[in-house]
Amino acid sequence: MKKSVLDPQGAAVEKALAALGYGNVGRVRVGKYMELLLEKASEEEASAQVEEMCRRLLTNPVIEEYTYRIYRADDGVDK
Amino acid sequence: MKKSVLDPQGAAVEKALAALGYGNVGRVRVGKYMELLLEKASEEEASAQVEEMCRRLLTNPVIEEYTYRIYRADDGVDK
């Protein structure tokens, strides 16, 4: 979620944490986390494809931002 | 989401990506991502508190797993 967009989930979590006695927690933002496994791709190709998939489908640029990380082999790709 | 638990969202995203021509994407899992700012805490204290909050509220141990990372100062705490 972009900073400028009100995040109702984050606000609710923050309130709930405060009620549980975690008064020192602030600026809670809740978003999505995805893991995908990309086959047959070099690191650059993977990067380019993830970027494209994020723009086209995985995120909505009106309200969301994204970052991703790419891992090799055994553990798939992490966005 | 635990690996053994059905992730309908992940499955739907995987199918949608395939339909968009990204046939090389597999094992899509969708989860939650949270950012929180913890005040007045050393790294160890933060760690302990995040651990506790995850167990008590932030995750549902019946179906979810969690990992977190802690950053200093400027960017708050990342779970």
Place this chain on the structure above:
Amino acid sequence: MKFGVLVFPGSNCDLDAYHLVRDVLEKPVKYIWHGEKKLDGCDCIILPGGFTYGDYLRPGAIASFSPVMEPLKEFALRGGLVLGICNGFQVLVESGLLPGALYRNLHLQFRCSSTHIKVENAGLPFTNLMRPGQLLRMPVAHGDGNYYCDSDTLEELFRHNRVVFRYASPAGETDQPSNPNGSLANIAGICSEGGNVLGMMPHPERAAEALLGSEDGRLVFQSILAHWGEK
């Protein structure tokens, strides 16, 4: 005048829109499968409510890539009438046919209740039988109806009279308690620049028969017929 109702996997108000056109308006109507590549000569396309693809990822996101969206975009560009209701509105927003985004209700719950909406623009193919400022009673039923856009877009929407409906109190106040989902400026429905594409969260098709408690929603469809020169 012929209507088409798009059917995506997970659409579930397709039946309701179809029933409304066929049995209440008594006009020709057909279902159009999401995999179709043409719209088959329909004059008005309805994107019905429901949970396309389970609303997984984001409501309307996956459906907005359906093959049928290509001919729909062309149809809309040529001025064809497109009405997106609830999930249909979400599909229109995700596909870029309407600006902004619809996301999680502010209170985080699905909300099914009766609302009042105020007519802000009565000069559209969808509203020509309404009076500006008129209040209509219609139910909402959604979990992601919280309308958001950036401030430039919002200004543009208001400047060009593209905010069509706003949630209001029974007395006509567009106040906070009347807002069922946290939408910016109580926005319940907006239209495209040309006024031929309307997206709205409330369900006019659920308020078009006395047995269901309100007939106000029928005005939307009667306006469409009037625009087309039919009764």
Place this chain on the structure above:
Amino acid sequence: MEQGLHCQMGLTDGEYRRILELLGREPNRLELGMFSVMWSEHCSYKSSRRVLEKFPTQGPQVLQGPGENAGVVDIGGGWAVSFKIESHNHPSAIEPYQGAATGVGGIIRDIFSMGARPVALLNSLRFGSLESARVRYLVEGVVAGIGGYGNCVGIPTVGGEACFYPTYAGNPLVNAMCVGILPASSITRGTARGEGNAVMLAGARTGRDGLHGVTFASEELDEQSEEQRPAVQVGDPFTEKLLIESCLEVMERGLVVGVQDLGGAGLTCAASEMSSRAGGGMRLNLDRVHCREEDMDPYEIMLSESQERMLLVVEPAKEQQVREVFERWGLEINSIGEVVSGGMLELFMRGEKMACFPAKMLCEAAPSYDPPFEEPPWFRELKAEHPAELPVPGNLEEAFLKLMASPNIASKEWIFRQYDQQVRTCTAGLPGGDAAVIRLREVEPKGLALSVDGNSRYTYLDPYKGGMIAVVEAARNVAVTGARPLAITNCLNFGSPTRAHVFWQFRQAVEGMSRACEALGTPVTGGNVSFYNETSGEAIFPTPVVGMVGLLEDVRLHCPMGWRQDGELVCLVGDLAGSLAGSEFLHVYHGKLAGELLQPDLERARNLHLFLLEAIGEGLLSSAHDLSDGGLAVALAESSIAGGRGVELELLLPEGARVDELLFGEAQSRVVMSLAQEKEAALKEKAGRYGLPLHRLGITGGDVFSLKTDDRFSIRLSLHKLIHTWEEVLPWYMNRRAL
């Protein structure tokens, strides 16, 4: 064979010996697992079967009684209604959102596997006190889960009930009911007929979720239950929606021989029950089951309770067409075997035979017990307490407001506003009334009135009378809309059947329900038993829940519960005063649950329903609302609130009654109604003809709720205050959501 493996799987030594006897050899692990799930209480009804046989199940309207996926009744015009209720109590206690959601998914599959288009959902919920944060967490999750599933599949949730008593704190009850419509001539059944026919598995992939779910449902909850995590399943309502559409399509086109959903005990249950019903067998090749995870073994595949799967039996010539339908809807479907004669269930994997025995052994040969029963000591003790010895409240208005603010009486809108109540545009009577009313587009202008009811305060005090009352009250709830009660489904939520006191309650309740069903002509077409509702050795109140279906010949004439106009006459049909025994007033005001319940008069109940059918059919009534929890004062207030208008009431205290019995006492067969003043004579005549007492209570209008007895103002409140008190209770509790 490992020592005691059968015990770990929940089988007794005796049961294990019986398996050895039946097979004439030792079962392998897969076979033993299959026996253990099919012989679990949940699947075999081994403790309850003989008691359930007492239910009346016959009637001219019954097209399908108990024994199939769901019951079916005829509604005329060539159409029929299929309906059933089922519990998902234990899964909901562990994971409230998914537990409730998958409960809804399961009951929907039962309905469309009969070939019926699901048109309505209802639910019956019981939780502990809302003062507890854990309970609020459960309420929030269960309600969201029910909504999350029903909303997405596009079936309106039109009614239900929700109660809060401490007995359910550790073991909430989540019962879901689904209603569907189908042509009377085309009921699909769960049979595997026709040697050589293909057995096809459609829908979601099979995963490791829910292994031994039924065994879990057949045990008490304890501290360890939270650790039983692998049993938790996640619902996928989107896949369910696709399954509904594709299954109904193949059934409508006559492409299938038999269909059954995979619920408790998964493929084992579906395969053996379908075979057993047809007197045949199946040869299955488990390599062909589409799995979610790699390396699943036969045991896991056969016992998995993954959701959103269906088993279909199809003639070979139609296999391709069936496949095409499912694939068009984006679903996977595989032919996993074939129907064989001779009755054997044969399972193969990687070319090896993994299991082989007669299918009937899992079903018909399952054990059946007569558990011992004994009247519990508290039964007589509580009966001997006389609530009428308690003092009459000094301030009646305060007592009344307290009652209106009881979570059991207060508005349930916080719950049902999270449910899509109107999708399908057929809901003519929304949640909040006595019964939900839906129109049936297939047979206009007919409609259905639907209600779920149960009163565990009553069943605790007296399970026999309480069981009777559950049926009578459910029937009355549909009758006040103008519908004719047709038939019931039921969910029997009890403690452990191995406790003699619990089993006594169970027998008594079934007996009482049966008598009422006979008297009212509403047979039982199906249901569900949920035992082992206990926490730490403490059983819940016995809680039979009745799901009633009523038929409206003309849905446009259905009668609402709220005052519709100012200046109309308000009347009561039935006795003026009720009893405080087991009443909500006694619970809320005195913190007590005691007394001897009045014996319900079944003859009068029957007459009342006929009277209502006639009076509403002739358009005599503007509104009608049944009296239940909270008695007369609460019912009158509810009609005021629903109608959005006040009322001036003057009640005469009957001879020998106390004012709290008049205002808050509870009794059966009572209805408040409003009507145009000039229709009073006709109403009197009709009530007289049915032998029903009729009392004139007041006139509607204004914005004050005013209730006078004996020339004293007892209660006088602005409508605004009344509504506010009643509406704010659940939101107030639920806004304190943090754990």
